[in-house]
Amino acid sequence: MPGKVITITSGKGGVGKTTACANLGAALASDGLKVVCIDADIGLRNLDVVLGLENRIVYDLVDLIEGRCRTRQALIRDKRLPELYLIPAAQTRDKSAVSPSDMIKLCDELRGEFDWVIIDSPAGIERGFRNAIAPTDMALVVTNPEVAAVRDADRIIGLIEAEEKGPARLLINRIKPNMVKRGEMLSPEDVIELLAIELIGLVPEDENVLTGTNRGAPVVLNGKSRAGQAFRNIAQRLRGEKVPFLALDENGGFLGKLTRMIRTGGR
Amino acid sequence: MGGFLDRLLNRDSKSAYQAKERMRMVLIHDRVNMNTNTLENLKNEIIGVISRHVDIDSDSVRIEMTQEGRQQRLIADIPLKPSRRRGSG
Ligand SMILES: Nc1ncnc2c1ncn2[C@@H]1O[C@H](COP(=O)(O)OP(=O)(O)OP(=O)(O)O)[C@@H](O)[C@H]1O
Numbered sequence: 377m378p379g380k381v382i383t384i385t386s387g388k389g390g391v392g393k394t395t396a397c398a399n400l401g402a403a404l405a406s407d408g409l410k411v412v413c414i415d416a417d418i419g420l421r422n423l424d425v426v427l428g429l430e431n432r433i434v435y436d437l438v439d440l441i442e443g444r445c446r447t448r449q450a451l452i453r454d455k456r457l458p459e460l461y462l463i464p465a466a467q468t469r470d471k472s473a474v475s476p477s478d479m480i481k482l483c484d485e486l487r488g489e490f491d492w493v494i495i496d497s498p499a500g501i502e503r504g505f506r507n508a509i510a511p512t513d514m515a516l517v518v519t520n521p522e523v524a525a526v527r528d529a530d531r532i533i534g535l536i537e538a539e540e541k542g543p544a545r546l547l548i549n550r551i552k553p554n555m556v557k558r559g560e561m562l563s564p565e566d567v568i569e570l571l572a573i574e575l576i577g578l579v580p581e582d583e584n585v586l587t588g589t590n591r592g593a594p595v596v597l598n599g600k601s602r603a604g605q606a607f608r609n610i611a612q613r614l615r616g617e618k619v620p621f622l623a624l625d626e627n628g629g630f631l632g633k634l635t636r637m638i639r640t641g642g643r
Numbered sequence: 644m645g646g647f648l649d650r651l652l653n654r655d656s657k658s659a660y661q662a663k664e665r666m667r668m669v670l671i672h673d674r675v676n677m678n679t680n681t682l683e684n685l686k687n688e689i690i691g692v693i694s695r696h697v698d699i700d701s702d703s704v705r706i707e708m709t710q711e712g713r714q715q716r717l718i719a720d721i722p723l724k725p726s727r728r729r730g731s732g
Pocket residue numbers: 386388389390391392393394395396417422498499549550551579580581582583585586589603
């Protein structure tokens with residue numbers, strides 16, 4: 377069976393796309409699936425440091441697309457997970473060095489060799505987004521429970537639909553259960569109702585994300601992290617398994633209505 | 644689970660509630676590129692067109708945006724006035 381291409385995108389920057397890409401890649405690879413993560417954020421390379429692979433880069437995505445190396449040479453193997461690979465972004469070029477059709481061609485090749493191709497999109501609605509979305513089988517839109525991120529997510533969801541790459545799935549990241557409980561942060565139900573798309577995962581705010589990133593080790597490899605558990609659950613959902621949504625409720629539950637809302641398509 | 648009513652009663656003072664209500668309006672206008680001003684103009688034109696053909700209660704006309712999934716709809720509620728002919732015939 378050919379591999380599946382997932383694009384992780386957002387409207388607003390800094391909501392957790394690169395974190396999600398590294399963690400979903402690591403979670404799938406630790407289940408023995410063959411995964412390649414592509415950093416499509418050209419000029420703002422990041423996925424390499426989040427995965428701890430920055431010292432191993434020889435060739436990058438633009439070298440590969442412009443024919444200066446073969447695919448095999450641009451694939452960097454992860455240190456811990458033998459089934460996980462990275463194609464890093466070029467750091468000294470800009471988004472115009474790659475076109476949507478380049479990405480389609482590359483992903484068609486990678487589908488033959490990998491179970492999963494995960495593309496880390498740059499934020500925004502420009503060329504970089506179009507490159508990242510062109511080859512996709514499924515778009516994951518990352519947002520935070522915060523007004524600007526939700527508004528920009530809505531824009532991106534509309535564009536994904538307009539490009540006929542929908543329906544997009546929603547990943548709500550950096551949820552603070554205590555604030556939600558106090559009524560001082562949009563709840564997952566609120567965000568789902570506003571954006572009206574299907575949920576793929578809820579990830580809590582978790583300091584382990586930062587400490588893991590400091591070390592170049594995705595938080596899914598940390599068995600104690602709640603965010604890590606949330607990302608492992610998302611990976612399982614991508615594989616078609618029914619996994620209940622994490623009750624982020626060590627400090628009081630707020631997910632009562634959620635299952636119902638998801639079933640009815642967010643209304 | 645206690646205090647549900649309390650929560651309900653002062654819910655609108657909470658910032659999450661305000662965020663949601665504000666986003667509801669913002670997203671409608673982002674999606675269909677329409678603001679309250681265009682909606683008001685549209686309403687007045689519709690009233691003009693329809694009352695050329697039939698008597699309507701123009702003060703009670705309501706035009707609203709509703710949402711079904713990600714689909715926005717314009718719903719118009721236009722009360723008609725009873726025909727005058729009946730009284731005189
Ligand atoms: N669940 C989380 N808990 C705590 N910190 C998080 C969480 N998710 C992401 N972060 C932190 O948020 C910051 C931004 O994350 P990340 O780089 O993944 O965002 P991005 O969407 O890829 O940003 P950009 O748009 O710049 O590419 C990072 O410092 C990351 O460690």
